[in-house]
Amino acid sequence: MAVSSTMRTDQDEQTAAKATWIVAKSMEFAVGQVPLKDYTSTMKQNLAALLANSPKELAGLASGDSLDASPPGYDLSGLVTDTQFETVLYRVIDDENAADTLVTTMLQYHHNQIDEKMPMSADPKTTLLGQYQSAAQTMGYLDGIAELRAGNNRLDTIDVTDIRTVLRAQAYVDAANYGLLKDTTIEAAATGNNGGPFSFYTEADGQPTITAPDPITPDAAHEYISWQRQVNDSTMDSIDNAMVNTNAGYDQGQAAKITK
Structure with missing residues (x-):
């Protein structure tokens, strides 16, 4: 099931269509034939992988789109309902490994979208902010459903x-590497760590470069936040404002259509 779902992006259209059909039938079975009490950790983790291999649909639901809309906007439209998709998500997200899979995969999905769209963008700053707003909304959506699943207290x-x-932190790195930050902001990366460079600052052939571990951990991210606090950069401020979209995503998750 989880392995088959990885083939949804296969270059062969027939193979991709078959994989999408298998994903749809797996969701239908998980919701209609398996009661919540019978979901094992292994089943939850396999279903999380299946959901993670449906990133467009997950991000779409987080943004307020619907798989049920007409005309259909997603490959799973007409095969899976919003209720089925969100019910599977609700039933698996209390498992920590399943939740980690969903968060990690969706963060990577959104960053891939940035890498795809930025080189061709006529307005890179607007594109970058829009993509990070979408990423924040998806993360808020997952949080909203996770809290719904956990219940009170x-x-x-x-x-x-x-x-x-x-x-x-990742957005600051992208903004730097796409040339969207002030020169003084880059200079602060070279000198703002007690007079020396932050660990993420390097130079190649005399050109400053802002690097990042893959993935960025919360602990590592705090060094980038320290950098941001030392400067006055409107792009960084706009990035911070984009994070408010986690609230919109959270509301969307709290309103998820689920069958308990």
């Missing part, structure tokens, strides 16, 4: 505060 599996910090 229980910790859920999504730490949206850490995720926001990671998104901010």
Whole structure:
């Protein structure tokens, strides 16, 4: 099931269509034939992989789109309903490994979208901010559903505060490498760490470069936040404002159509 779902992006259209059909039938079975009490950790993790291999649909639902809309806008439209998709998500997200799979995969999906769209963008700053708004909304959506699943007075599996910090750090790196930050901001990366460079600052052939580990961890992200606090850069400020979209995503997750 999880392995088959990886073939949804196969170059062969027939193979991709078959994989999408298998994903749809797997979701239908998981919702209609398996009661919540019978979901094992292994099943949750396999279904999380299946969901993670449907990133367009997940991001679309987070943004307020619907798989049920006409005309259909997603490959799973007409095969899976919003309720089926969100019910599977709701039923698996209380498993920490499943939640980690979803967060990691969706962060990578959104960053791939940035890498794809930025080189051709006529307005790079607007494009970058829009993509990070979408990423923040998806993360908020996952948090909203995770909290819905956990219920009152229980910790859920999504730490949206850490995720926001990671998104901010990654966005600063992208903004720097696409030439969207002030020269003084880059200079601060070279001198702002007690007179020396931050660990993420390097030079190649005399050109400053802002690097990042892959993936950026919450602990590593804090160094980039320290850099941001030393400067006055409108692009960084706009990035921080884009993180508010986690709230819109959270509301979308809280309103998810689910069958308990």
